[in-house]
Amino acid sequence: MKEKLSAVIYHVSRLVLAGTFIYAGYIKGADPVAFAGQVANYQILPYAWNFVVAATLPYIEFLCGAMLLLNQRVRPAVLVLFGLNLIFMLLLSYTIARGLDIDCGCFNPDAESKTKPLHALWRDAGLMLLMISTWMLRYRQSLPEDRED
Numbered sequence: 001m002k003e004k005l006s007a008v009i010y011h012v013s014r015l016v017l018a019g020t021f022i023y024a025g026y027i028k029g030a031d032p033v034a035f036a037g038q039v040a041n042y043q044i045l046p047y048a049w050n051f052v053v054a055a056t057l058p059y060i061e062f063l064c065g066a067m068l069l070l071n072q073r074v075r076p077a078v079l080v081l082f083g084l085n086l087i088f089m090l091l092l093s094y095t096i097a098r099g100l101d102i103d104c105g106c107f108n109p110d111a112e113s114k115t116k117p118l119h120a121l122w123r124d125a126g127l128m129l130l131m132i133s134t135w136m137l138r139y140r141q142s143l144p145e146d147r148e149d
Helices: 002-030 032-040 047-069 074-098 117-141
Strands: none
Touching: 002 032, 002 047, 002 074, 002 117, 032 047, 047 074, 074 117
């Protein structure tokens, strides 16, 4: 019973993360100029670097999401997403501390509705929990010859 529950938690966590980051990567990649504007709103990076982030981050998120969806190289994908998410959570905390009222830019780079930084911080904390459970339960789900990641 415990094995079955851990398998369900692993697959649900993995698939929720996959869907979330495939969607986020697609939305941001569809309009990199709008996403660069969202990155610029954080007032952290030099002007040109906003475009570098906007041109690369969506593809990293999409690729990691695809790897999770296909259940391939799960731990490296989770590790990359964990690092990105941790950096973003620190950035959101800094934004809240500075009192900036900006849209996080995660899922709607050009939409009218804004996601407040505090709301995005809580959402990302939930994603971190999913990443941790996926990381920890990965080896329980793999066959011995599949344990290279």
